[in-house]
Amino acid sequence: MAETRYSKEHEWIRLDGEVATVGISDYAQSQLGDIVFVEVPEKGRKLTKGGEAAVVESVKAASEVYAPVSGEVTEGNAALTANPALVNSAAQGDGWFFRMKVANKAELAELMDEAAYQAYIKGLG
């Protein structure tokens, strides 16, 4: 199974061949609370690492979701429009945000692995 990597902004990314799947971490969804709205990018949109890619809104706050690496969107998760609660129930599964063709796979190495991310969120208290 492909390895999941994480950004400091709590996005996860999993590469499968040329295409990677991106979402927000389980920790991020737990901090946001009940998600009520998600806006995912359209197919073909060019993303820059660290740039704004999607929007997630909970009963507490609206937040931006950033592209963990650069690339081009191949698919947004249409299911989230009708059922944003998927992000709460399966943040790192069916609640994925978008898929993208990664421009430079080396950028993935700059992200945290599972152990590093768990240590990182522990430090956030």
Place this chain on the structure above:
Amino acid sequence: MDKSQGRISRPDAGPTAEIVTASGHRGLQIEELLIFEQGVPGRSGVDLPEPPKVKDRLNGMRRQGGIGLPGLSEPQVMRHFTRLSQKNYAIDSGLYPLGSCTMKHNPRLNEKMARLPGLADIHPLQPVKTVQGALALMHQLAHWLKTLTGMPAVALTPGAGAHGEFCGMIAIRAALDARGQQARRRVLVPESAHGTNPATAASLGFEVDSIPADARGRVDVAAFKAKLGPDVAALMLTNPNTCGLFEPDIVEIAQALHDAGGYFYCDGANFNAIAGRVRPADLGIDAMHINLHKTFSTPHGGGGPGSGPVVFSEALAPYVPLPYVVHGKDGFRLVETRESGAEPFGRLKTFHGQMGMFVRALTYMLSHGSDGIRQASEDAVLNANYLLARLKDVMTPAFEGPCMHECLFDDRFLKDSGVSTLDFAKALIDEGFHPMTMYFPLVVHGALLVEPTESETKAALDEFVASLRSLAARAKAGEAAAFHAAPRLTPRRRLDETRAARQPVLRWKPSGTSRQAAE
């Protein structure tokens, strides 16, 4: 009686749940139906004469069906809206400590002045010579806003704080265009700024670049300086910031920004903490909006429209939008088109701004005087610090040291109690208080932002403190279940906010075939 529609939560639990009434009412707490549910076809509160025969000049464009107005008598209508108003919580009912919103008392004198026929019953399209008093009032308000801020120019037209930001940032863009510096596209916005600041910059096509806060909740000056460059258009800083803290390095920040060729926009939403004490011009600010509805006590939050005049430095003064009032040999007049020496960027509103708010704000200024405005700011800061001092041993202040006009707590004091910031706020409603602002600013975990304003007496603050201390103690004592069930004493229990957002019911629809209309 069918009372089901649109009502999710019922008063079906809690300490008084065992008391069931035949009517569904609870004491004099009336279960109010929607006005459409009360309507009966054919009932009417007015008796109009039969309309005269008229010749149809609308070329056959007639209404196709009924318009669905409910049929009601006048007493029904009066009672409906009176009951709704009684369910409303407002600054006139009690403490309204909503941080960042400045829910201060709206003096009755303001209302009396705003209702003077010479100010209330005029029209923007009236001949200018018949509204000299109104124009004089606007001119005088502009004078005092310039005096209080030390700035040479002001735009009165913006209709609210964010509209003011928009106004200020367009002026900055116009000034950059005039300098031929269209390449300056980046706007620096600290994390502790109001959320509208990055939104304003983005809506004008600028690129927003966030500046981190330091451990004291202030702008990280070194990080700010590192971001300066030839592509920086402006800085948008809120001072005091959304953590209720003064930015002590503001003069140094302004100097560095100006040296790098950028303009300084200050969000003046929290001017109520420093009015009469600090002149923004002395801090190096180029443009700042002033929320008349906050600092100068005009009603807002459902009670009236906002008003967000913007003051400008010498550098931006030529770009002040139309229209504005000037005084000449023929009295006061509104400048509606470009005149020599000025480069107005255009217009922001159809007419001249929120006249009713101008009247109230000027009344507040003149009735308080410069000493009174200064004291109002001092008392607002004193009240917030009193709350901070009385609560800091049981709640956890987000930052060390004194605050300005609002005090900020994080949720560390609720850690491991099973009680969230939301639960805590809901329990405060049972105590008879409107909750503080929750989960804002975002830079603080589980934030509780409390702004008492200068309107409250020490006795009122003590009562509030006693409730908060009791709740904090109960949370620590392991009463999480009681918090999760709060509020218990309100007409409705905790509302399903998630479902309301996910499946909003935005309009009432008649059930079945029975149309409620008096057609």
